Amino acid sequence: MALSDDCSKYRCEKSIDIDGKSFKYFDLLGINDPRYDELPFSIRVLLESAIRNYDNFHIKVKDIENILNWKENQLKSVEVPFKPARVILQDFTGVPAVVDFAAMRDAVKRLGGDPEKINPVVPADLVIDHSVQVDVSRSADALQKNQDIEFERNKERFLFLKWGAKALKNMLIVPPGSGIVHQVNLEYLARVVFDSDNILYPDSLVGTDSHTTMINGLGIVGWGVGGIEAEAVMLGQAISMVLPKVIGYKLTGKMNALVTSTDVVLTITKHLRQIGVVGKFVEFFGPGVSQLSIADRATIANMCPEYGATIGYFAIDEISLKYMKQTGKCFCY
Numbered sequence: 331m332a333l334s335d336d337c338s339k340y341r342c343e344k345s346i347d348i349d350g351k352s353f354k355y356f357d358l359l360g361i362n363d364p365r366y367d368e369l370p371f372s373i374r375v376l377l378e379s380a381i382r383n384y385d386n387f388h389i390k391v392k393d394i395e396n397i398l399n400w401k402e403n404q405l406k407s408v409e410v411p412f413k414p415a416r417v418i419l420q421d422f423t424g425v426p427a428v429v430d431f432a433a434m435r436d437a438v439k440r441l442g443g444d445p446e447k448i449n450p451v452v453p454a455d456l457v458i459d460h461s462v463q464v465d466v467s468r469s470a471d472a473l474q475k476n477q478d479i480e481f482e483r484n485k486e487r488f489l490f491l492k493w494g495a496k497a498l499k500n501m502l503i504v505p506p507g508s509g510i511v512h513q514v515n516l517e518y519l520a521r522v523v524f525d526s527d528n529i530l531y532p533d534s535l536v537g538t539d540s541h542t543t544m545i546n547g548l549g550i551v552g553w554g555v556g557g558i559e560a561e562a563v564m565l566g567q568a569i570s571m572v573l574p575k576v577i578g579y580k581l582t583g584k585m586n587a588l589v590t591s592t593d594v595v596l597t598i599t600k601h602l603r604q605i606g607v608v609g610k611f612v613e614f615f616g617p618g619v620s621q622l623s624i625a626d627r628a629t630i631a632n633m634c635p636e637y638g639a640t641i642g643y644f645a646i647d648e649i650s651l652k653y654m655k656q657t658g659k660c661f662c663y
Contacts, residue, residue, distance in 0.1 A: 337391050340381050346530070355530040356382050365398045370576040371645040372611050373400050375532050375551045376412055382531055383413045388568045396573060404575045411568035414534045414552070415524050416453040417560050420511045423538035424456040425487060427561050428494040428501075435497075449499040451566035455519050457504040457511035458491065477507050511537075512544040516628055517657050520548055522646070536563055540635040547628030548653065549646030554635075574640060576611045577602075581618030591626045598630055599637045608638035619644060624653040 342360030346353050356378055358366055369377065377397045383389050389411050396408050419427060435445035461484050466475040481488065488506070495503035504514055521533040535545065535552040542554040559569060579602070585594060602612065614630070622630075622644075631642040644650075 337384050337386070337394070340384070340391075340394055342381065351528075353525070353528050353530050363398060365401070368401050369398075370400075370578075370611070370613050372551050372613055372641060372643045373397065373573075373576060375534055376410065376573075378532060379413050379415075379534065380411070382529075383568070389413070400573060403573050408573045409570050410573050412534075412571055413566075413568045414452070414536050414563055415521070415531065416455065416533070416535045417450070417563050418511065418515055418519065418535055418537040418539075418542060418552075419454060419456040419560065420460050420537075420539055421456065421458040421487070421491070422460045423557050423560075425491065426557055427454075427538075427564065428456070428491060428498070430561060431494070431498060431564075432490075446497075450501055450564040452563060453500050453502070454564050455502045455504065455515070456491065456494075457508065457514050457519075458488070458506045459508070459510045459514075461487075461506060480506055511539060512541055512628075512632065515542075515545055516548060516624075520545060520550055520659070522548065522550060522650070522654060522659065536560055536569065541632050543634035543639075543641050544628045544632040546631035546634070546641050546643045547624055547626075549644060549650050551641060551643065553640050572609070574609065574611045576613055577605065577607050577639070579612055579614050580616035581614055581622070582616050583618055584621040585626075591629045594622075594626065595630050595633050599633050602637035602639065606638075610639050612637075612639040612642045614642065614644050620647065620649060622649070624649060 340361050342357045343354055344357045344360065346355060358374060358378055358381070366374070366377070377394070380389050380394050380397055384391075384394065393410050396403055396410050431448060431450070435448045438448055439445040462476060462480050464476060465479050466472045469475075491503050494501060502519075508514055509517075515537075524531050524533055533550045535542070535550065536555045536559065537552060538555065538557055538560050540554040542552050545552045555569070563569060579598065614627075627644045631644065634640070634642045
C-alpha cells in the first residue's frame with residue numbers, strides 16, 4: 331500500500347530486478363534516520379512491517395515513530411501494532427479457526443452474500459501432527475498401522491479439514507504423517523522472503539503453539555499466540571504488543587567434538603533463566619554463531635518457552651542461505 335502524504339518522511343520503496351523480473355521492496359536505509367542504525371535486527375522487522383502496512387488506521391505515523399524510538403521506548407511499556415506475514419496452526423488449535431471461518435461463511439450465505447469471499451487475509455498453514463498415538467509398536471509395520479488407526483479415529487475431523495483446504499483460499503493444510511509442525515515449518519513452509527504482488531518483504535509469523543519460536547533459528551521473527559490472536563491476524567488485524575526489550579547473547583568459540591547441541595541449549599537456557607528474559611526478545615550474535623548449523627540454532631530457539639523469552643533470534647547469514655539452497659527454497663517466492 332502506498333504511503334499517504336503525512337507519512338512521506340518514511341517513503342523508502344525501491345525497485346530491484348531479479349532474473350529479469352521487477353520487484354519492489356522497502357529499503358529502510360532510505361529513511362535516512364540515525365535511530366535505525368541503533369535498532370536490533372528483530373526490531374527492524376517490526377519497523378519494516380509498520381511502514382509497509384501503514385494505513386493511518388490500524389498503523390499510524392506515531393506507531394512508526396514509537397518503533398524508531400525503541401532505544402527509549404523499550405523501557406516505557408509502549409504498545410505498537412504488528413502485522414505478521416502469515417499464521418501457522420496445528421490441528422488441535424487450528425480446527426476451531428477453520429470452524430469459525432465455516433460459521434462465518436454460513437452466516438454470509440444466510441444474509442444473501444457470497445460465502446466464498448470469506449477467506450484468511452494472510453497465508454495460513456495448518457499442519458496435522460497432534461493426532462497421532464502409539465497403538466502399535468515393536469513391529470516393522472508399526473508406522474503404517476498407527477497412521478491407519480489415526481485416520482480412522484479422526485475421520486470426521488480430517489474430512490472437515492480436507493473441506494477447509496479445498497474451500498478456503500490462502501489456507502494450506504499439511505496432511506498427517508508429514509512431520510511435526512515445527513519441522514515442516516522450518517524445512518518447507520518458511521518463506522524467509524515473501525513475494526506478494528511483486529513486493530518483497532521479510533517472512534514473519536505467529537503460531538498457535540508455544541514452540542513456534544523454532545523458526546527464529548532461520549532468521550524469521552515469529553512466536554506463539556492464543557487462538558483468538560491467530561484468528562485476528564488471519565482476518566487482517568494487527569497484533570498489539572508491548573515494544574520489547576532486546577537482550578543480546580554473544581556466542582564465541584566453537585563446540586567441542588564431544589559436545590551436543592542439547593548441551594549448548596541447556597547451558598544457554600540456564601544463563602538466560604538467571605538473567606531473566608520473560609517477555610523480551612533475545613538476539614544471538616558473535617563469531618560463535620557461524621559455528622552453529624541451522625539445526626543447532628533452531629534447537630536453541632525452540633527452547634524459548636523454557637527460558638521465557640518471546641523469541642530467540644538468529645539473524646540471516648551465509649549459513650541461512652546455504653540451508654535455503656539445501657531445502658530447495660528459492661530466495662523469494
